[in-house]
Amino acid sequence: xxxxxxxxxxxxxxxxxxxxxxxxxxxxxxxxxxxxxxxxxxxxxxxxxxxxxxxxxxxxxxxxxxxxxxxxxxxxxxxxxxxxxxxxxxxxxxxxxxxxxxxxxxxxxxxxxxxxxxxxxxxxxxxxxxxxxxxxxxxxxxxxxxxxxxxxxxxxxxxxxxxxxxxxxxxxxxxxxxxxxxxxxxxxxxxxxxxxxxxxxxxxxxxxxxxxxxxxxxxxxxxxxxxxxxxxxxxxxxxxxxxxxxxxxxxxxxxxxxxxxxxxxxxxxxxxxxxxxxxxxxxxxxxxxxxxxxxxxxxxxxxxxxxxxxxxxxxxxxxxxxxxxxxxxxxxxxxxxxxxxxxxxxxxxxxxxxxxxxxxxxxxxxxxxxxxxxxxxxxxxxxxxxxxxxxxxxxxxxxxxxxxxxxxxxxxxxxxxxxxxxxxxxxx
Amino acid sequence: xxxxxxxxxxxxxxxxxxxxxxxxxxxxxxxxxxxxxxxxxxxxxxxxxxxxxxxxxxxxxxxxxxxxxxxxxxxxxxxxxxxxxxxxxxxxxxxxxxxxxxxxxxxxxxxxxxxxxxxxxxxxxxxxxxxxxxxxxxxxxxxxxxxxxxxxxxxxxxxxxxxxxxxxxxxxxxxxxxxxxxxxxxxxxxxxxxxxxxxxxxxxxxxxxxxxxxxxxxxxxxxxxxxxxxxxxxxxxxxxxxxxxxxxxxxxxxxxxxxxxxxxxxxxxxxxxxxxxxxxxxxxxxxxxxxxxxxxxxxxxxxxxxxxxxxxxxxxxxxxxxxxxxxxxxxxxxxxxxxxxxxxxxxxxxxxxxxxxxxxxxxxxxxxxxxxxxxxxxxxxxxxxxxxxxxxxxxxxxxxxxxxxxxxxxxxxxxxxxxxxxxxxxxxxxxxxxxxxxxxxxxxxxxxxx
Numbered sequence: 001x002x003x004x005x006x007x008x009x010x011x012x013x014x015x016x017x018x019x020x021x022x023x024x025x026x027x028x029x030x031x032x033x034x035x036x037x038x039x040x041x042x043x044x045x046x047x048x049x050x051x052x053x054x055x056x057x058x059x060x061x062x063x064x065x066x067x068x069x070x071x072x073x074x075x076x077x078x079x080x081x082x083x084x085x086x087x088x089x090x091x092x093x094x095x096x097x098x099x100x101x102x103x104x105x106x107x108x109x110x111x112x113x114x115x116x117x118x119x120x121x122x123x124x125x126x127x128x129x130x131x132x133x134x135x136x137x138x139x140x141x142x143x144x145x146x147x148x149x150x151x152x153x154x155x156x157x158x159x160x161x162x163x164x165x166x167x168x169x170x171x172x173x174x175x176x177x178x179x180x181x182x183x184x185x186x187x188x189x190x191x192x193x194x195x196x197x198x199x200x201x202x203x204x205x206x207x208x209x210x211x212x213x214x215x216x217x218x219x220x221x222x223x224x225x226x227x228x229x230x231x232x233x234x235x236x237x238x239x240x241x242x243x244x245x246x247x248x249x250x251x252x253x254x255x256x257x258x259x260x261x262x263x264x265x266x267x268x269x270x271x272x273x274x275x276x277x278x279x280x281x282x283x284x285x286x287x288x289x290x291x292x293x294x295x296x297x298x299x300x301x302x303x304x305x306x307x308x309x310x311x312x313x314x315x316x317x318x319x320x321x322x323x324x325x326x327x328x329x330x331x332x333x334x335x336x337x338x339x340x341x342x343x344x345x346x347x348x349x350x351x352x353x354x355x356x357x358x359x360x361x362x363x364x365x366x367x368x369x370x371x372x373x374x375x376x377x378x379x380x381x382x383x384x385x386x387x388x389x390x391x392x393x394x395x396x397x398x399x400x401x402x403x404x405x406x407x408x409x410x411x412x413x414x415x416x417x418x419x420x421x422x423x424x425x426x427x428x
Numbered sequence: 429x430x431x432x433x434x435x436x437x438x439x440x441x442x443x444x445x446x447x448x449x450x451x452x453x454x455x456x457x458x459x460x461x462x463x464x465x466x467x468x469x470x471x472x473x474x475x476x477x478x479x480x481x482x483x484x485x486x487x488x489x490x491x492x493x494x495x496x497x498x499x500x501x502x503x504x505x506x507x508x509x510x511x512x513x514x515x516x517x518x519x520x521x522x523x524x525x526x527x528x529x530x531x532x533x534x535x536x537x538x539x540x541x542x543x544x545x546x547x548x549x550x551x552x553x554x555x556x557x558x559x560x561x562x563x564x565x566x567x568x569x570x571x572x573x574x575x576x577x578x579x580x581x582x583x584x585x586x587x588x589x590x591x592x593x594x595x596x597x598x599x600x601x602x603x604x605x606x607x608x609x610x611x612x613x614x615x616x617x618x619x620x621x622x623x624x625x626x627x628x629x630x631x632x633x634x635x636x637x638x639x640x641x642x643x644x645x646x647x648x649x650x651x652x653x654x655x656x657x658x659x660x661x662x663x664x665x666x667x668x669x670x671x672x673x674x675x676x677x678x679x680x681x682x683x684x685x686x687x688x689x690x691x692x693x694x695x696x697x698x699x700x701x702x703x704x705x706x707x708x709x710x711x712x713x714x715x716x717x718x719x720x721x722x723x724x725x726x727x728x729x730x731x732x733x734x735x736x737x738x739x740x741x742x743x744x745x746x747x748x749x750x751x752x753x754x755x756x757x758x759x760x761x762x763x764x765x766x767x768x769x770x771x772x773x774x775x776x777x778x779x780x781x782x783x784x785x786x787x788x789x790x791x792x793x794x795x796x797x798x799x800x801x802x803x804x805x806x807x808x809x810x811x812x813x814x815x816x817x818x819x820x821x822x823x824x825x826x827x828x829x830x831x832x833x834x835x836x837x838x839x840x841x842x843x844x845x846x847x848x849x850x851x852x853x854x855x856x857x858x859x860x861x862x863x864x865x866x867x868x869x870x871x872x873x874x875x876x877x878x
Contacts, residue, residue, distance in 0.1 A: 111537060116873065149833050151829050151832055151833055152576045152829050152830070152833040159783060165689070165790075166790050167784050167791065168672050169688055171687065174793050174794075178794060178797045178798075182632055183632070185639065186636060189635065238615075238616070333609060336612065336616050339616045339619075343619045343624055343627075343628065344628060347624035347627070347628045350623065372612075376605070380602070383599050383601055384602075393847060396843055398865065402871045405862070406871055408843060408847070409862050409863065412844075412847055412859055413859065415848060416855060416856065418860060421852045421855065421856055
């Protein structure tokens with residue numbers, strides 16, 4: 001019955017029976033070996049399995065070192081790196097779409113995809129920039145107009161792209177073009193929103209950027225090692241290499257790692273302070289009075305653990321409690337992002353997203369577990385940590401009508417007097 | 429075409445041979461049967477027509493019109509149904525904002541259902557595990573998220589009183605995200621070996637549909653809360669443009685407009701544009717006089733109902749405008765009494781006539797791509813709900829962006845709510861900044877008791 005339905009050549013089936021490669025072969029196009037010549041020569045006499053291990057290991061160390069260098073260079077460089085990673089991920093996924101649908105010859109489609117990427121980035125960056133660079137924007141006249149009518153301009157830009165898409169529909173290729181349109185939009189949804197949430201988290205304080213990303217990386221590595229040494233029970237049919245032992249071992253190591261890393265980082269202002277733009281020096285500064293989260297406090301150890309650990313109280317940063325939540329998410333739900341990407345790769349019969357990084361695959365392969373993490377951290381911060389941004393509120397206040405402003409001012413004043421924050425006769 | 433088929437057959441043969449050779453050492457889960465039916469996704473030629481929707485015209489109409497020829501019969505059915513829909517629309521408006529909200533919600537759910545059903549038919553995916561439940565679950569999640577954001581703003585007083593609602597509002601984003609994540613994890617767990625690609629396609633289809641239908645419907649509701657006129661005028665402009673473009677095209681149509689929709693003509697397009705602008709002017713003139721349409725919808729916590737009562741804003745107060753010299757000669761007046769809103773209606777009608785049709789072309793392209801005649805057969809003579817609303821997609825977003833950019837500022841009660849959540853020190857610094865600003869502008873007297 002299934003073979004009969006599959007053999008029906010009439011209906012469009014998106015089942016896995018179609019292959020996309022040019023020569024109609026059943027094997028996926030093998031990714032070309034990108035390993036630099038140096039490494040190839042140095043490892044030429046090892047067996048293939050160890051060679052692969054070494055290449056992956058060396059590249060992992062290279063990426064981690066690169067990560068540290070970027071952190072040292074500061075928030076501006078980090079923002080630029082996030083942006084480049086985003087563009088590369090978008091490019092990789094769109095290229096897969098092209099390969100799947102042989103759509104290189106569609107009119108305008110490449111241009112339209114990049115145009116939509118530009119539009120959506122313009123919209124998001126415009127919203128962030130206005131918030132954080134408020135004073136800078138108010139000073140420059142063209143920037144002020146751009147920010148006042150920001151939504152309208154972004155919408156107009158998007159509409160232009162939409163109309164160009166409609167005008168570019170070609171008779172024989174309607175379905176293909178609609179698929180690519182949908183593909184582009186879903187990719188934008190995943191890639192661009194995540195990268196902007198990461199930048200929001202970064203502005204909250206570099207620790208909110210570094211700890212989640214490191215937890216995901218640590219979970220990846222630890223789960224792999226535990227699986228390598230102790231792995232026995234497969235976890236999910238989708239990724240046969242993952243095991244329950246790796247999963248659980250990875251969970252506990254990541255939580256521990258998160259606690260330790262946050263302990264070390266909470267001591268430094270450059271990590272815990274929100275990134276601010278200093279108008280006078282026209283640069284980013286991370287200097288502030290550390291909030292309560294980053295001040296040591298005494299916690300009583302629950303009686304159960306007291307006998308184990310031998311201490312009655314422990315000095316910890318409140319942030320470390322939050323780091324437990326972050327590490328738990330990274331270990332339990334983060335892997336679902338990886339399974340999603342594995343399913344995607346199997347669905348479209350590709351081994352890796354691209355071959356940018358030797359031994360590892362594409363940029364997306366490294367970042368697939370990070371998707372959900374960035375959104376989670378952002379939602380977590382918005383729900384549990386910080387309130388609304390005061391400067392944004394002031395900015396909104398200034399656009400109200402005078403009677404509305406007065407009403408709000410009086411309500412706020414009454415509220416403050418109520419709380420005793422403001423003396424009733426004080427003329428501050 | 430035949431050359432291509434031959435090439436494909438040759439490719440299939442090659443494939444089979446390669447497959448048999450590689451089967452031994454491969455770890456791919458590919459079945460031999462699946463390899464036998466490669467489809468060329470490059471052209472739409474292999475897609476059969478989906479069976480035409482069944483004729484759901486009620487029996488009464490059929491009997492009444494049985495004597496006419498097919499063409500006039502179609503005209504009459506369409507005409508009668510159009511009138512029925514317009515009357516239904518007026519009735520709902522009379523019943524008030526709450527009914528309108530419900531109507532918008534039902535339309536949204538029906539549109540979603542129609543598009544998802546098309547996806548099922550295209551991909552024969554009725555038998556996929558969980559997929560129907562997951563699609564509806566995602567619809568529920570996204571609606572919960574959006575309604576939570578709107579409800580919290582507009583029903584602020586209602587919400588403050590109830591403890592459970594307070595909790596839900598405070599952690600709203602987190603709860604919505606958790607709900608969405610559950611759906612996401614269930615999707616990943618439901619991936620079945622032979623159907624990966626299908627499931628990913630349906631996942632993406634669901635998300636794009638949500639993006640289109642749910643966001644639009646929420647923007648419509650936000651426009652509605654701004655004042656019913658912001659809901660009525662855009663929708664009527666689009667409908668008017670549809671009807672007048674059709675009529676102009678019927679009587680004068682000669683030059684085709686776009687290959688995508690062969691029935692559209694330039695004459696219809698231009699005629700529709702001018703008629704819609706005039707219609708918009710006249711219609712806003714009438715609506716702007718009544719408080720019922722002009723005032724923002726507010727929720728009165730004492731009477732537990734929606735009220736639309738207010739001091740009409742500047743937009744809805746008559747002003748004298750000088751007619752530009754060009755038009756003076758034509759019209760013979762020097763000044764004219766108009767509502768400022770009519771200027772805005774000009775922008776709205778222009779958008780409805782010029783850009784709105786692109787939404788229609790998009791839907792036409794979509795129907796051609798998937799070889800369907802109509803989205804569904806809900807409305808006899810017209811097709812599905814989506815067929816009626818395809819030009820409205822962009823309109824709702826445009827009106828919303830227009831309002832936020834040019835008309836109103838941020839919502840004061842929302843601002844106040846956010847101010848009250850801040851830390852006391854932040855509140856104090858904000859208070860000081862506000863005070864100095866107000867004193868500077870002369871709104872507040874710098875006396876001891878401000």
